[in-house]
Amino acid sequence: MTPTVSTSTTVCLENVTKQYWQNGRCTTALADCTLDIRAGEFFSLLGPSGTGKTTLLNLLAGFERPDSGQVRVGSREVRGAGPDRAVVFQAPTLYPWLTAAGNVAEGLRHLRLSHSERKERALHHLAEVGLEHAATRHPHQMSGGMAQRVGIARALAMQPDVLVMDEPFAALDAYVRREMQELAVRLQQERKVTTLFVTHSIEEALVLSDRLATMAAGRVTEIFEVDAAHPRDVTAAEFIALRRTIADRIESGVRAEREQVR
Numbered sequence: 001m002t003p004t005v006s007t008s009t010t011v012c013l014e015n016v017t018k019q020y021w022q023n024g025r026c027t028t029a030l031a032d033c034t035l036d037i038r039a040g041e042f043f044s045l046l047g048p049s050g051t052g053k054t055t056l057l058n059l060l061a062g063f064e065r066p067d068s069g070q071v072r073v074g075s076r077e078v079r080g081a082g083p084d085r086a087v088v089f090q091a092p093t094l095y096p097w098l099t100a101a102g103n104v105a106e107g108l109r110h111l112r113l114s115h116s117e118r119k120e121r122a123l124h125h126l127a128e129v130g131l132e133h134a135a136t137r138h139p140h141q142m143s144g145g146m147a148q149r150v151g152i153a154r155a156l157a158m159q160p161d162v163l164v165m166d167e168p169f170a171a172l173d174a175y176v177r178r179e180m181q182e183l184a185v186r187l188q189q190e191r192k193v194t195t196l197f198v199t200h201s202i203e204e205a206l207v208l209s210d211r212l213a214t215m216a217a218g219r220v221t222e223i224f225e226v227d228a229a230h231p232r233d234v235t236a237a238e239f240i241a242l243r244r245t246i247a248d249r250i251e252s253g254v255r256a257e258r259e260q261v262r
């Protein structure tokens with residue numbers, strides 16, 4: 001399926017190019033990349049390392065600007081970071097001197113709320129991710145999974161229009177990772193926040209996504225629709241052909257990039 005642009009979508013990248021210069025050498029991280037993400041959908045990006053996934057997320061988050069093309073959320077062009085787009089990174093970026101509740105409340109600073117209102121909201125969002133018992137813990141007293149839950153609670157507390165997640169579960173062990181995937185599915189079913197999620201795991205993308213895209217050399221190569229109810233057993237026979245096709249698409253991207261380098 002060729003990516004197309006329509007005006008009714010929430011997130012839109014239109015012919016976006018982003019290059020980096022380092023020591024006199026130019027790297028094209030995104031090359032005329034076009035992508036649409038529909039309102040309320042969970043959308044994943046898959047692709048080999050260095051193919052521009054994080055760059056795409058950074059442009060959407062507003063941490064960087066494209067060299068050409070446009071990134072829009074709704075009808076607004078993204079010109080910088082803003083509380084309408086919350087980001088969850090692979091390593092949770094919590095303030096070590098704040099408790100779990102303090103870290104979540106910190107994400108609410110842009111709202112004009114009293115201290116007690118912020119605290120109340122923080123506790124509500126911690127409960128949403130199953131951490132009501134850990135509100136007073138500091139990051140050094142948390143497991144990796146707990147810290148990542150706090151990061152997600154902080155992002156959701158901002159009530160963003162768009163949630164951007166860059167390999168958020170990659171550093172977790174298999175069991176905790178599955179728990180976090182269940183949490184992500186539950187939150188998505190309850191909240192329907194438009195989500196852009198990057199992962200290296202085809203399985204994870206299939207468990208979570210409404211649609212997913214494969215990327216290669218700074219472009220989207222194909223978009224796949226995952227039309228199955230949750231919870232999904234992606235090891236089931238019905239997923240085998242789809243997994244194979246996605247893996248083939250990613251591998252051909254890797255081969256194409258190797259040939260370009262030669």
Ligand SMILES: Nc1ncnc2c1ncn2[C@@H]1O[C@H](COP(=O)(O)OP(=O)(O)OP(=O)(O)O)[C@@H](O)[C@H]1O
Pocket residue numbers: 020021022027028029047048049050051052053054055056
């Ligand atoms: N700040 C930067 N300065 C120079 N080059 C950069 C910078 N950020 C990214 N790049 C380059 O741009 C390309 C795309 O990088 P990006 O981080 O978007 O890839 P990725 O798909 O997220 O990879 P991974 O799966 O390893 O996280 C890579 O070649 C990378 O080296």
Ligand SMILES: [Mg+2]
Pocket residue numbers: 053054055166
């Ligand atoms: Mg990356």
